[in-house]
Amino acid sequence: MQREGGKMKAMVLDETSAVEQMPLKLVDLPEPVPGRGQIRVRVFACGVCHTELDEIEGRVPPSSLPMILGHEIVGRVESLGPGAGRFKKGNRVGIAWINWACGRCPFCLKGEENLCDTAKWTGKDVDGGYAQYTVVSEDFAYPIPERFADLEAAPLLCAGVIGYRALRLSGMENGRILGLYGFGASAHIVIQVAKYKYPNGKVFVFTRPNQKEHQDLARRLGADWIGATGDAPPAKLDCAIDFTPVGEPVRQALRNLEKGGRVVMNAIRKTTPIPELDYAEHLWHEKELKSVANVTRRDAQEFLPLAAEIPIVPEVEVFRLNDANEALIRLKEGRIRGAAVLKITE
Ligand SMILES: [Zn+2]
Numbered sequence: 001m002q003r004e005g006g007k008m009k010a011m012v013l014d015e016t017s018a019v020e021q022m023p024l025k026l027v028d029l030p031e032p033v034p035g036r037g038q039i040r041v042r043v044f045a046c047g048v049c050h051t052e053l054d055e056i057e058g059r060v061p062p063s064s065l066p067m068i069l070g071h072e073i074v075g076r077v078e079s080l081g082p083g084a085g086r087f088k089k090g091n092r093v094g095i096a097w098i099n100w101a102c103g104r105c106p107f108c109l110k111g112e113e114n115l116c117d118t119a120k121w122t123g124k125d126v127d128g129g130y131a132q133y134t135v136v137s138e139d140f141a142y143p144i145p146e147r148f149a150d151l152e153a154a155p156l157l158c159a160g161v162i163g164y165r166a167l168r169l170s171g172m173e174n175g176r177i178l179g180l181y182g183f184g185a186s187a188h189i190v191i192q193v194a195k196y197k198y199p200n201g202k203v204f205v206f207t208r209p210n211q212k213e214h215q216d217l218a219r220r221l222g223a224d225w226i227g228a229t230g231d232a233p234p235a236k237l238d239c240a241i242d243f244t245p246v247g248e249p250v251r252q253a254l255r256n257l258e259k260g261g262r263v264v265m266n267a268i269r270k271t272t273p274i275p276e277l278d279y280a281e282h283l284w285h286e287k288e289l290k291s292v293a294n295v296t297r298r299d300a301q302e303f304l305p306l307a308a309e310i311p312i313v314p315e316v317e318v319f320r321l322n323d324a325n326e327a328l329i330r331l332k333e334g335r336i337r338g339a340a341v342l343k344i345t346e
């Protein structure tokens with residue numbers, strides 16, 4: 001029996017503010033009803049991403065308020081909207097940051113739907129996963145490989161997928177050296193992909209000096225060298241990915257880069273400016289600096305089976321839905337080991 005008109009619990013953002021003010025509020029809302037081609041998903045787990053901090057604190061404000069944040073969603077299909085048939089009721093699916101793209105703009109036609117002019121982003125333009133239910137177009141949901149538990153699968157959907165995209169854009173190859181700046185949700189997955197795909201490559205990890213837990217995790221996952229953000233590594237980096245939310249590591253990464261190398265920045269916004277670059281030291285010799293923006297469905301479709309094949313073992317810290325503010329504050333302070341995930345339904 002399809003039940004409509006029920007109520008659900010959700011953590012809602014009404015107004016942007018510093019996250020320390022606990023801006024997400026637990027409310028009862030009507031359960032969403034799937035429209036044409038959509039599915040309604042009962043949410044089991046939702047990952048907590050740094051982008052939510054950017055939304056809450058106004059650097060990337062939601063396009064309307066109130067908004068239910070959250071774009072690393074794992075749940076089961078609970079009902080189908082008219083015309084939907086790709087999934088069956090009960091199928092386990094994931095929903096990621098890309099919620100919808102037009103399919104017709106020059107970017108979509110080139111396979112770059114991550115740059116679509118009118119794309120919608122989950123938990124920013126439409127309600128996301130900090131709730132018991134959500135709806136999405138069936139074309140923007142993915143089967144979740146069996147081997148992952150719900151809580152493990154959640155961080156694969158953003159931290160994993162965008163990390164995979166960043167690794168691809170970095171130009172990493174076997175035998176080369178990859179630098180990772182910041183070692184949180186995304187980097188701890190990227191190192192596992194890099195070690196699998198490039199067994200003769202090296203991975204150097206840079207963290208804040210006091211982040212012993214992050215350093216221990218990096219060591220356990222096979223980092224070839226671990227140092228502080230300002231340290232000079234034992235060899236130049238052929239490529240680097242900057243996962244930090246601040247500006248200074250970009251300059252550090254460029255300084256440590258080999259000639260012809262590339263630094264990829266994996267952050268939707270920086271909370272502090274990138275300091276002035278010196279052309280000779282940071283850019284000369286064909287060094288490149290590139291951002292990674294959003295994800296495509298292809299990124300998710302390629303990454304999820306690869307994650308199962310490796311297999312990736314995401315490290316997660318679990319919070320209750322009501323404790324989403326607390327999870328976000330800890331994320332802001334760099335006090336999450338691996339990825340934070342909200343457990344929403346038993
Ligand atoms: Zn994210």
Ligand SMILES: [Zn+2]
Nearest residue numbers: 102105108116
């Ligand atoms: Zn488009």
